Amino acid sequence: xxxxxxxxxxxxxxxxxxxxxxxxxxxxxxxxxxxxxxxxxxxxxxxxxxxxxxxxxxxxxxxxxxxxxxxxxxxxxxxxxxxxxxxxxxxxxxxxxxxxxxxxxxxxxxxxxxxxxxxxxxxxxxxxxxxxxxxxxxxxxxxxxxxxxxxxxxxxxxxxxxxxxxxxxxxxxxxxxxxxxxxxxxxxx
Amino acid sequence: xxxxxxxxxxxxxxxxxxxxxxxxxxxxxxxxxxxxxxxxxxxxxxxxxxxxxxxxxxxxxxxxxxxxxxxxxxxxxxxxxxxxxxxxxxxxxxxxxxxxxxxxxxxxxxxxxxxxxxxxxxxxxxxxxxxxxxxxxxxxxxxxxxxxxxxxxxxxxxxxxxxxxxxxxxxxxxxxxxxxxxxxxxxxx
Numbered sequence: 259x260x261x262x263x264x265x266x267x268x269x270x271x272x273x274x275x276x277x278x279x280x281x282x283x284x285x286x287x288x289x290x291x292x293x294x295x296x297x298x299x300x301x302x303x304x305x306x307x308x309x310x311x312x313x314x315x316x317x318x319x320x321x322x323x324x325x326x327x328x329x330x331x332x333x334x335x336x337x338x339x340x341x342x343x344x345x346x347x348x349x350x351x352x353x354x355x356x357x358x359x360x361x362x363x364x365x366x367x368x369x370x371x372x373x374x375x376x377x378x379x380x381x382x383x384x385x386x387x388x389x390x391x392x393x394x395x396x397x398x399x400x401x402x403x404x405x406x407x408x409x410x411x412x413x414x415x416x417x418x419x420x421x422x423x424x425x426x427x428x429x430x431x432x433x434x435x436x437x438x439x440x441x442x443x444x445x446x447x
Numbered sequence: 448x449x450x451x452x453x454x455x456x457x458x459x460x461x462x463x464x465x466x467x468x469x470x471x472x473x474x475x476x477x478x479x480x481x482x483x484x485x486x487x488x489x490x491x492x493x494x495x496x497x498x499x500x501x502x503x504x505x506x507x508x509x510x511x512x513x514x515x516x517x518x519x520x521x522x523x524x525x526x527x528x529x530x531x532x533x534x535x536x537x538x539x540x541x542x543x544x545x546x547x548x549x550x551x552x553x554x555x556x557x558x559x560x561x562x563x564x565x566x567x568x569x570x571x572x573x574x575x576x577x578x579x580x581x582x583x584x585x586x587x588x589x590x591x592x593x594x595x596x597x598x599x600x601x602x603x604x605x606x607x608x609x610x611x612x613x614x615x616x617x618x619x620x621x622x623x624x625x626x627x628x629x630x631x632x633x634x635x636x
Contacts, residue, residue, distance in 0.1 A: 281474060285470060285492070288494055289494065291494070292494030292498040292499070296499065298493075298494065298495050299493075300493045301493075302490065303489065303490045304489045304514070305480070305481030305488045306481070309478070309481040310481070310482055328518060329517060422611070
């Protein structure tokens, strides 16, 4: 993923409600970058008063170089699975960055000069695997398919590594569904 | 947990090998502080080249106030479940801080002016629950029992929240085993 900053630094924010698996998604993405793409990465959760309200947020910074500041400054991409998360973080996405939302959860996106991508992410998860719990993995497929923040091979390995035993295949289906949607979107130009 | 810094800030580092659950332990501790103790917390993984070697590290910073810097500067407590992790991080623990090691994994602790606590943490997990996978939860019990980094009620709730369905009771046993060992240690004075 290219950006306009002087060093190679990609900043991703994943936000939603507690239980949507955004923190695990952040860990998987960080591990994909560091372990399988051999980059440096940091992965952070900052819990403030919003944690008590059930909001959940993970941040991942990926770089070829040293990472001085482990938190997102200006996101290259935001995945928002709730209206509250989208309202809170849409304004922090950089110009020409990506905002990816579950359009059955998020109606309005208050941002301009960004690429807004709307998919029924949770529904796609249920259709692909029968399990809403794979929503976070579908979201990772969409994110990586659109942004190339990490390689497809890396995210596949990282998902399998963190998948509970016996659920590897289901999680691969969820990831593939996300990639497929991303490719359709890119194909639509 | 009190420390000598001007603001109330507690820094915990959890380190071991991949698969020992240190990252999940960090998430549980961060959620205990933020959601159940109503403090601010950050929880970070920084992956560098060491991630490729199977090392795993989580950092948690807990404060009553704003957290400017989300990473550990000088740890109040280190939990080290491998010799490599202990060698790497023991020197970064503050004076009078805690180093908690699994003494069947860690032989030497290269640090002075710190409190060094040695328990067979993985063996305690197997004895308490029959499952080595609960090692990270036993470690949390020891850590919280010794340091009071979060309240016992908070860590119990956070462990249950993150426990896979059906394993809540097993994880409570693991946590209790850790607390019991901590209390024995304190009792020995």
